[in-house]
Amino acid sequence: MKNKPRILSTKILSQALSDKIHDSGFDLVQIDFIDIVKMKAQKKIDNQAVMISSKNAANFLDLNGRDIFCVGQKTKFAIEANDVQVSKVFSDSQEMALYVASKYKTATFICGMRRMNRVQEVFQEMEVELQIIEAYDTLLTPSAVPGYLSKVLFFSPSGVESFFLDNSFDGTAICIGNTTRSEVLKYIKDADVSNSTTIESVVEKALETRI
Template identity: 30%
Template sequence: MKTVLSTKILSPSQKELFLNSGLGLVEYNALDIEFLDVSIPLHHENYIFTSKNSVKAFLRHSKNSKISDFKSFCVGEKTKAILEQNGLNVIKNVENASDLADFIVKNHKNEEFLFLCGNMRREELPEILSKNNIRYTEIEAYKTHLAPRTFNRSFDGLLFFSPSGIKSYTKGNSLSKKLVFCIGNTTASEAKKYTDQIIIANKPTVENVLVQAIKHLKKHD
């Protein structure tokens, strides 16, 4: 049986999608998230979230506050979903951080923002905002720690959901000539350092990564 390795623990419905296909699945969390004990000001009008973890950090600090008046600008469908589930108003949702920065520069030039991020956040968004004199405060609200694990077996495909996940995996394993499925272009850019067998999801969702892996591996049975 063909087997894939997922570098994050999947939800029951995601797992079902995979196991119904007749493929084997091994899963583990390549990353550990640590929420930091920082003070997150709640007097801003505009908040930037580039990951689900930044939203989770925000929600931990705003339990008893009226947050429905805040305007949110975010990256990713899952980030948008968790914001809306918690009553936040999403003004703009895009698939990558540089597109979000461009939108803010074009449409909200005279406003002020709070950008919540992790220690491994990418440079594009703050660089674009700074270059265009957008006023923003950046707060590191969580840390991503690599949680490397060595696998003494080979897999028919590897599923990656962030550049950090690849960094974690390659600490204990080789990616040379391996077939990898990536959630988006930034993850694929990291994978290109190790392999040229890369398939990128059509949409940056976990489900689409799974669909691509199932489609590809069943086709080449």
């Protein structure tokens, strides 16, 4: 009997998504390749415009009364779970930075210690003042995964870095967005991107083809 193709998720999925993958004829391996740790000291937000690129930063500071801009629907849901309205949602951090820098004279970016430099670069190029608040740290938790993997699901640049510390891969990479894809392309030649920046969309993209 031919072995089922194997999918690795670089984060633990919900039971419903796990069942969906199994029901589609795949074996599934799930490992958390990163761990999120809240920073003990928090700065005060100085500006009206606040940008958040990850749901990991959504619960650490008081966002009431601010103009909130974020990346992805999951981040939006996490912010609005605290009774805070999001002004606009973007597909990636560069798009968000370009919009906010064109509308405000100053802004605050709430992020992790490990991050891409796209937001800072946009604000520097447009000569707009930017306050950076590092609300959490991302710890890499690499793990070697034996055996062949047909597809790997990636949800953050840090997860990509952690995976490739102990693994090589020549199957199909499915990424939650273009920022994550850019990190994957440091290690392999090509990668697919989900249709939207949600975990569900990454899984759906992976299930479009069996091989």
